[in-house]
Amino acid sequence: MGTERMAIAVDVRHVSKSYGRNAVLRDVCLHVPAGSALGLVGPNGAGKSTLLRILLGVARPSLGNVWYNDRPLWPHPEEHLANVGGFVDTPWFYPQLTAQENMWMLADLTQKSRRRADEVLAFVHLQAVKHERVSGFSHGMRQRLALAIALMKNPALIILDEPQDGLDPARLNEMRHLIERVRRESGATLIMASHVMPDIEQLCDFIAVFDEGRIRYFGAPSQLGRGIISDEVFWEVSPVDSAIGCLAELGITARVTGSSCIVAPWDDQFDLGDVNRMLIKKDIVVRTVARRRAGLDVRLLTYLEDSHVDARSVGISAANSPE
Amino acid sequence: MWTHVQWEYRRQIRQNRSWVSLLVLAAVGVLAAVGYRQIDAQTALGSVLGLGLADGFFVPVVTLTVCNSILLPFFVVLVSAESISAERQRGTWTVLLAQGIRPWQVLVSKWVVCASYAGSATFVLVSASLAMGIMLYGWHRTLLPSGTMASTHDLAGFLAVMTVYTAIAQVTVASVALAIGSFCRNPVASVMLTMGGLIITVLMGDFPFLADVQKILLSGYFSRFVDVLSVPPNWTAMLQGVGVFGVYIILAWAFVAWRDPFYD
The missing domain is CATH 3.30.70.100 (Alpha-Beta Plaits)
Incomplete structure (x- = not known):
């Protein structure tokens, strides 16, 4: 799936985000080495999607900034998104256009070739329905189309927000294989938020556990809950x-x-x-x-319950992200 | 930039709403011409517009006078105000920003398309009522209220000027609606907010003690196109109107640039 290119290292430095008085992210620091995969996990409303929105240049941080290969993303995110692909929230498209037209439009607007758009449509197995209007697509087809859009730029950084959301087991498996294949073939950095813990364990080198806008844990998935859960x-x-x-x-x-x-x-x-x-x-x-072995979901829940007891000390370990 | 505009046009054309609204405006133009016959025009519309019974040319003038404050802006606002807010609600706005597309490119392309729609809506309304007016009442040399005889060429020129003036007014409405819509996430709210504001300013024109306020309100200049029928035509009043429209367009853009509502 496209040629390998230099992956992007991501630095999130002291990022906070508030909507009015509602603090959604609080002083979040992260370092994602180039070419690695980070999974964002945690309860709904913990701030995962907000961080992804900031990383994708959709939401402006209230404080702090994000650095892509040592270049600050904000205040001009569009200058740094040429090699970044992804989606946040429930992906949606122009319902009056076909899948191919949606892809072609974004290809034209970002000066990519339409041929590349067709390639990624085939890659996500939407070739057969590319002439159908998106308004008639199922949720799973939309998810795959969103992945196609994310991959169209042959990105060096892929940001996915719950790509498996609402998929049946067969599609879930298919989506996991697609993401796995993209990573293997492109060597891109991956940042993915998900509630599907087996996928996170399988696809990600690190996880960041979000809770109430803070990172409670950063490290290998296998190490989460070590010493707490047997x-x-x-x-x-x-x-x-x-x-x-x-x-x-x-x-x-x-x-x-x-x-x-x-x-x-x-x-x-x-x-x-x-x-x-x-x-x-x-x-x-x-x-x-x-x-x-207790699954990641069980360890995550137990860990979060435990971290509420001693949130401050865990917060210190979250700041020590791997270089 | 042209690529953005092309795709914006394509999306707009694919929307049934665009065509349905133009058809409704055409129907309004036809109905206005038919209904004109039923009223005592001289009494209801005054000496100038009452001439419509004598000539089909005056039918679109009457239609514009009746429709330019509420009905025509309603359709323009419907398309323009929700242009960005619908994208934000639907999530396609996020898709565009995440591709690294500059918000201003999207906004300018939307403005071009909304302005085109405003012009088209005006043209359709005028064309339908003119066609029906000529069919019902003919188009002759006509004695204007000032006592001047106007040839059919003169009348065509007057109508063209009036149409262009109204189109500019509607482009202004589209600009303001687009600006307001860019701050809203709910398309219905953005339409209601813009239309509500417009209706209030139109109603304010009925209060004599607000005469000074009228001078700065957009709606106070909508009907200035009638001044073209004065002898000589009152170009100053019309240019003043166009100037006000220009100021409103600049203010709308400046406000959006100042508040920068594009990112969460």
Whole structure:
């Protein structure tokens, strides 16, 4: 999908944004290295879309600025958006125009070739419906058209706001593959807000957890909630009571989840193999053992609940974004 | 810039609203000509416009006089005021800005298209009522109220001047509506705000104690085109009107430039 070009490094420096008295972003600092992928996660109204609007030159920051490759984006965003593609909010188009006309119009207005517009339409699998008016498009088709518009400039920075919003599982999968392919082939920097945590985990090198206009966490998705949330281990055993007693001797608190199933939090202080051997040695029948890592969504929720307790200290770690 | 204008035209042409509104204006022009026959023109419209019964040429003059304050601006405002606010509400405005397109390029292209619509609307209204007027009443050499005999050539010239004057007035309305609309996110609100303001200023013309205020109001100059029928034509009054329209257009643009409403 287009030739590789120098990706854009993004610096968000002390950006705040208020609408009237409503502070939406509060002193946000971020550094996104060129070529990396950042996922913005957090509850609705946390400020993710507002930050994306600022990055796309749609909303002006009240304080602070954004730097693309060490050049300030504001006050003249249009001068820096030649290699930036993306969309925010629910993407919408001119309903009286066809998909191709919408693309051609933007291609003409940004001095890109119409051929390129047709290429990206094919890339997002809208070739067959390109002559249909956008007013008749489904939500999924609109999302793909929005992605096509985002990619038309062969951008070095791609900014996507909930690209999987409202898609069915098949389309969700398709969208993930499209984004993955774009990143792989273009090497562009990606900044994406999403509520689809598996996609964030799969696509992004870093995540920034937003809450109440602040960044509560910045780092690798796998590290979110480390030390707060442990994995869980499930056993299918018999007899259950003996197994719980045996685990209790080791200081592991297990609970019954079914007629012959128990579950216990697991934080690597014991070797799971040793524990299983001990259970078997005590004549406990172990039929199944499974270790499950808490999903990003669970870790995110727990992390946010926890960070509310000590928001100030977590805020300090958020400022230490990777170089 | 021309690319922006071309696409703006294309979008405008694709909208049913544009064509429906022009058809309605054409129908109004025809109905005005037909209805003119039913009234006691001399009594209702005065000595100048009452001449319409004697000549089809006066039908568009009457139509313009009746329509230029509310009906014609209504359609112009409908198209212009929501031109930007509808884009903002729909989200296409965001798409344009995110492409690095300068807001002023969009605004200028919209202004060109809205101004074209204002001119077209005036032309359609005049053409329909003129065609119907000539069919019903003919077009002859006519004795003007001043006692001067006007040839058909003179009458055609007068009508052309009046049409251009009204078109300029409507372009001004479009400019003001576009400026107000650029501050609104709700198209209905922007139309209501602009039309509300226009109706209030027109009504203010009925209060003698507000005569001084009328001098600075846009609506106070809408009907100055009738001065072309004076002998000699009162060009000064008409030029004054055009000057006021120009000032309003400049003020509308300056206000938008000053407040810069394009980014959130």
